[in-house]
Amino acid sequence: MARFPITIKGFHKLEQELKHLKYVERLKITTDISTAREFGDLSENAEYKAAKERQLLNDKKIYDLENKLANAEVIEITKINSNSVKFGARVVLLDRDTEKEVVYQIVGEYEADITQNLISIASPIAQALIGKKAGDIIEVITPKGGRFYELLKVQYVDF
Known part of the structure; x- marks a missing residue:
């Protein structure tokens, strides 16, 4: 393994x-x-x-x-000092279609729980976010097509 x-x-x-x-x-x-x-x-x-x-x-x-x-x-995510998205980041996104904000924390696959806004590092949205910074626009490919988000904030805090 x-x-x-x-x-x-x-x-x-x-x-x-x-x-x-x-x-x-x-x-x-x-x-x-x-x-x-x-x-x-x-x-x-x-x-x-x-x-x-x-x-x-x-x-x-x-x-x-x-x-x-x-x-x-x-x-230990609280010790990460970065302004770009990596494992452990809590991100605030603006859905460009609905103009609604959504908050996710990128975690490991065994702790992901979408009801708690904890998404797996292997998920399409997390993969699209890795390396991005606040202000970047990202596209996430879903079964219904592309979806665009603006990355508003990147934080490294416990959930």
Whole structure:
């Protein structure tokens, strides 16, 4: 797995998810397996099979999270001093079609959440913004065609 950028907040969120899977979910699943064993014949025990499947899925999630954490390149965005857009930037854009302002923060792919205006560094809009400065006009190609934005502000602050 290649190294990937992530914010400190995103890294801590992955750590918390890993702890939950290891110390809460794993314990619950182990208890469910023990309880299901008490029902008798394991070859026809649906509860046992379901619990074993959940155990397998949980272990896979744990493995995936451990790999993500091992390959994460944590970026402390408040220490970035730049007037151009890079990973971690909070940008204020003016949609040239609607004249409405929109604010996005560029984050890693595992912490992106459009409902919180957190967009992945790999997204088309983030890719169009990289290297740009306040005052620049950018075009983002969408399935409905090109969309133009004016970059009003670039900041490096926690979200």
